[in-house]
Amino acid sequence: MYGLIGSFKAAKGKRSELIALLLDDVGEMPGCRSYVVAEDPNDEDNIWITEVWDSAEAHKASLAIPAVKKAIERAMPMIASFGEHKETKVIGGHGLPK
Amino acid sequence: MYGLIGSFKAAKGKRSELIALLLDDVGEMPGCRSYVVAEDPNDEDNIWITEVWDSAEAHKASLAIPAVKKAIERAMPMIASFGEHKETKVIGGHGLPK
Numbered sequence: 001m002y003g004l005i006g007s008f009k010a011a012k013g014k015r016s017e018l019i020a021l022l023l024d025d026v027g028e029m030p031g032c033r034s035y036v037v038a039e040d041p042n043d044e045d046n047i048w049i050t051e052v053w054d055s056a057e058a059h060k061a062s063l064a065i066p067a068v069k070k071a072i073e074r075a076m077p078m079i080a081s082f083g084e085h086k087e088t089k090v091i092g093g094h095g096l097p098k
Numbered sequence: 099m100y101g102l103i104g105s106f107k108a109a110k111g112k113r114s115e116l117i118a119l120l121l122d123d124v125g126e127m128p129g130c131r132s133y134v135v136a137e138d139p140n141d142e143d144n145i146w147i148t149e150v151w152d153s154a155e156a157h158k159a160s161l162a163i164p165a166v167k168k169a170i171e172r173a174m175p176m177i178a179s180f181g182e183h184k185e186t187k188v189i190g191g192h193g194l195p196k
């Protein structure tokens with residue numbers, strides 16, 4: 001499985017709105033096992049996202065889903081800067097629905 | 099919800115054994131929504147763990163579960179060094195079974 005660990009900073013005062021957008025229901029995301037959006041308690045603008053996908057290809061394909069593309073377009077103006085970006089090879093764990 | 103993003107390095111040649119131990123079934127972990135163990139593809143010793151718990155208290159309580167304590171005891175000699183340790187406030191996402 002393919003994992004992503006990333007962070008980015010919302011524009012000043014926009015974190016809640018941005019998180020709500022990221023959690024908007026975009027319908028089926030084939031191959032997505034886990035997608036978690038979190039606030040950084042030590043930085044009022046910072047957001048952490050951790051994801052697990054069946055494969056890198058499944059993740060890449062999701063970026064072409066119309067509802068996902070639209071969400072990304074709406075999100076971009078609210079993102080001030082990108083931080084961490086780690087790709088991982090997920091071996092297993094709990095809470096990874098088939 | 100309470101999130102953790104952490105990394106640590108296995109002792110030389112011990113990553114697979116350590117990951118297998120971390121994924122050993124320790125039975126019920128009350129309050130654990132997600133626990134994901136991954137290899138770092140860019141560092142043959144590095145392991146990433148991302149977790150989501152109902153609360154920090156639920157996570158802390160899990161460390162007292164006998165099977166978890168035993169797994170940690172067995173794991174420690176195989177850990178060479180600790181790396182990242184981020185606590186997050188999880189807002190929501192996909193794949194976070196109730």
